[in-house]
Amino acid sequence: MKIKLIFVGKTDEKYVKDICSFYFNKIAHYIKIEIIEISALKQTKNLSVKEQKQKETALILKYIQLSDKVILLDEKGKTYTSVQFSNFIQTQMNTSLKQLVFVIGGAYGFSDEMYQRADSLLSLSKMTLTHQMVRIVFLEQVYRAFTILNNEPYHHC
Numbered sequence: 001m002k003i004k005l006i007f008v009g010k011t012d013e014k015y016v017k018d019i020c021s022f023y024f025n026k027i028a029h030y031i032k033i034e035i036i037e038i039s040a041l042k043q044t045k046n047l048s049v050k051e052q053k054q055k056e057t058a059l060i061l062k063y064i065q066l067s068d069k070v071i072l073l074d075e076k077g078k079t080y081t082s083v084q085f086s087n088f089i090q091t092q093m094n095t096s097l098k099q100l101v102f103v104i105g106g107a108y109g110f111s112d113e114m115y116q117r118a119d120s121l122l123s124l125s126k127m128t129l130t131h132q133m134v135r136i137v138f139l140e141q142v143y144r145a146f147t148i149l150n151n152e153p154y155h156h157c
Helices: 014-027 049-061 082-093 112-117 131-149
Strands: 002-008 032-038 069-078 099-104 120-122
Touching (some): 002 131, 014 032, 082 131, 099 131
């Protein structure tokens, strides 16, 4: 199985890039992983929120295959403890799934079409986090999941 992360919007903050790179490299020791950064839309002044979401969806869907399991990071999603999330990852790995895709959308969230394509929703917190912080927290949790699955001391139960 491979994990693909799709992020809408690029980050210019060096510290975010550095931390994401740190966790990406750690995760890569356990599983194939890919990060796709889709540039934020430009010249959106004349677009409605709905139109922006639709355009972002079209860009996201270019990177998703029919056979992929797609999880949207969304405030309405299911929350997991770190151990529950590691069990979720293990369950996906135990199937014949080739690719597990996690998507962090743009500032306005996802279009109806994107919700329809999703297999499930995942929430990291009931609190609002910046898209940059979501990347860091999510990558750390993916890394933590693999350390839990491998009985490594990073996660202390």
